Amino acid sequence: MGQIWLERLLRWNAKIQKLLVGRYARMDQLNNTLLKVSLILLLLNLFLPTSIAFWLAAALLLWINYRFFSKRIYPRSNENTRYMLKVQQLKKKFNFSKEKLKERKAYTYFKCPNCKQQLRAPKGKGKIKVTCSRCKEQFNKRV
Numbered sequence: 748m749g750q751i752w753l754e755r756l757l758r759w760n761a762k763i764q765k766l767l768v769g770r771y772a773r774m775d776q777l778n779n780t781l782l783k784v785s786l787i788l789l790l791l792n793l794f795l796p797t798s799i800a801f802w803l804a805a806a807l808l809l810w811i812n813y814r815f816f817s818k819r820i821y822p823r824s825n826e827n828t829r830y831m832l833k834v835q836q837l838k839k840k841f842n843f844s845k846e847k848l849k850e851r852k853a854y855t856y857f858k859c860p861n862c863k864q865q866l867r868a869p870k871g872k873g874k875i876k877v878t879c880s881r882c883k884e885q886f887n888k889r890v
């Protein structure tokens with residue numbers, strides 16, 4: 748009896764594997780995020796009078812399926828890489844803003860007029876000569 752179930756399970760497993768051959772078949776970071784967002788939307792849907800959140804969630808789930816079963820593996824992989832880069836940039840920006848906020852009493856933040864590099868100088872020094880750390884442009888700044 749147990750043997751039959753095991754055989755069925757193995758055959759089912761083989762079928763799935765055959766279905767996934769040559770497909771992306773990965774729950775990468777992008778798919779994970781999409782899944783989380785769609786779950787949140789489904790939850791929101793319970794509290795909203797309209798069904799817009801439901802349809803958005805459905806669209807996201809469709810997108811996840813499309814990515815998961817896609818045969819174009821490299822474009823999907825590139826999408827995920829681009830997504831990861833964006834997340835990294837956002838995190839960096841966020842951390843920088845946090846730091847800026849923490850040190851706003853001690854430092855003035857400004858951009859280089861030449862290359863837009865973010866620079867900072869201690870506050871209360873009066874007029875100072877600034878040399879950009881990236882492009883070596885020199886300019887005066889009141890801090």
Ligand SMILES: [Zn+2]
Nearest residue numbers: 859862879882
């Ligand atoms: Zn510069």
